[in-house]
Amino acid sequence: MSKLTYPLPKTVVELGKSVLDFNDRAAASLRECFEAAGTPVANLISSPGTGKTELVIKVCEELTARGVATAVLVGDCATDNDARRISRVCPMARQIVTEGLCHIEASMIRDGLVGWDLELIDLLIIENVGNLVCPSDFDLGETLKVALLAVTEGEDKPLKYPHLFATADLIVITKVDLVEACGTDMEEIRENIAAINPGAEVIETSARTGAGIGQLASVLLGAKAATSGGGRDSNVVSGRRYS
């Protein structure tokens, strides 16, 4: 069977590089600010329908119960449905409407943070546009790049979308309550993840039953320890980026 491959034409590569360079510079500035404020940032990337929003809601509830101040920026091509849902449990929740763009860029995060004081945010969660391909190329200054896949999506997604799963710091399996109904082979999912990203931390979750939510919340929050932990001069952070 023929197996056709398509390296990008030269002109596209050049433009893509330019766009990514621009994004990388904005992401580096963001990362500096997040580290200065000591705020860990999780960038959640998955297919549409993996259950990111319901998971974020459960994590926010868990963290609120622990007294942790969580903020959420959520991207979608259209509608502010997700921010409205999340804001019921998390007062700092904002929608980024990308108007059809297939990913969030660092500049959108910078603008989305306007008026928020990073010093008062213990964890920032970014829920990216539902897409397993494009968001993976755009650094948002995050501490953790989190790839999610639902048991309803089949076992082979890590193999078919290797760029995301290979570069993720954390992999979250969602909707594990549906394993039996879907006939999902969990061992095969774990093997496929291990083949693409050996040693990756994997958390199995269900927003419906609450399985794995506490563990996920702790890992996202614990990412704080991994930041360089620079200064905490609120004026500098606000003055440079978000005022």
Add this chain to the structure above:
Amino acid sequence: MSKLTYPLPKTVVELGKSVLDFNDRAAASLRECFEAAGTPVANLISSPGTGKTELVIKVCEELTARGVATAVLVGDCATDNDARRISRVCPMARQIVTEGLCHIEASMIRDGLVGWDLELIDLLIIENVGNLVCPSDFDLGETLKVALLAVTEGEDKPLKYPHLFATADLIVITKVDLVEACGTDMEEIRENIAAINPGAEVIETSARTGAGIGQLASVLLGAKAATSGGGRDSNVVSGRRYS
């Protein structure tokens, strides 16, 4: 709550237009050939994990039983898993490995058809890369643009990804056998589809139970009637495009 919007910057719009113009020209050539051969072409677009491949397999089985010659081109960022699965029931199945690209372009379809005689193909199915955003912008010369969503993905996808669902000729709901397990509100899905694409034909399917497969196969095949039905000079078609 602030609702941020991001129109594409001018430079991106200009390049995007150029890329799409190039694709549109290739797609127009393809469409001419498909119409000359009288071959209907369905371009299947959905999230990763919606169950396109399993559905294609069931449709191929159904059509083979009817004596219909079906060919399949299937796109993925990596692996030829899907073509291998489909080839068990459909001898004309080829993988297009996009090497990380988030969609199929018309030129890839043109190359993917090399060596196949369109005159001998009663239906060509294109299974696009799993992505609800980017593939929608790239015309592949298809007769039917088919948007699919699984009941496992929630009810609001048509609202969040309006470009695809508004421009689809046919909308297929998959995995309806999982409605109860997922607690999906089918009426809400139907309402959301109607809000975005009033009058769109909607087919509810389950590859597991076989529900809707016969109807879907008939609609895809019936799209033939909608083509302009040009000449059937195999030499011309082969000579111009696929020899």
